[in-house]
Amino acid sequence: MIRAVLFDLDGTLLNREESLKKFISWQYNVLHTHLGHVPKEKFCSRFIELDDRGYKWKDFVYKTLIQEFNIKDITEMELLNHYITNFHSYCVPFSNLLSMLDQLKKLSLSLGMISNGKGQFQMDNIVSLGIRPYFKTILISEWEDMKKPDPRIFEKALRQLNVNAEEAVYIGDHPINDIIAAKNVGLHTIWKRDIYWPDANADYTIDNLDEIPFLLNKIR
Incomplete structure (x- = not known):
């Protein structure tokens, strides 16, 4: 589950x-x-x-x-x-960002975020997008003193969400820092296709955020 x-x-x-x-x-x-x-x-x-x-x-x-x-x-x-x-x-969100997050909350899913970057800078961007309240945990590499693809940052997020790796899905665009790193920890993976990369070794692939709720229902 x-x-x-x-x-x-x-x-x-x-x-x-x-x-x-x-x-x-x-x-x-x-x-x-x-x-x-x-x-x-x-x-x-x-x-x-x-x-x-x-x-x-x-x-x-x-x-x-x-x-x-x-x-x-x-x-x-x-x-x-x-x-x-x-x-x-x-800051410009991808289409359907807020509606997608609303649907995931209705599914009673705990949400987290892992981002490489400068701490306050990334948090300001998150707040600007209007998505801070949706997330139970947000880990930013500068503040955590570790960054993707380090498995420890994924493991910390799982602990804070109180779930095992097999009970969680990770969604990202980078084939190595996101997809391979998350798979190495044991998470299910969804790659948001990026035209700069030919492919990623993910369990599933999406092009748009509005595909996520349907796909998660399928995975569940």
């Missing part, structure tokens, strides 16, 4: 790619005095390229942008703080 569902955040619940596009367009406009000598499309596309889908922290991204585009009168730390302070206002 499935009693709990664990989620990844970025690329699973949060449409990080669209969020980043919205944020960086806004940041360019707000800081046009410092950035206006660089064409907007060029600045935004280079930012996204350097970001490497979130796997490069923004101090590196902004330092590189300052060097490449000869940006004056604003430092990488000022740009980084601007990002940290404001990104959450531009």
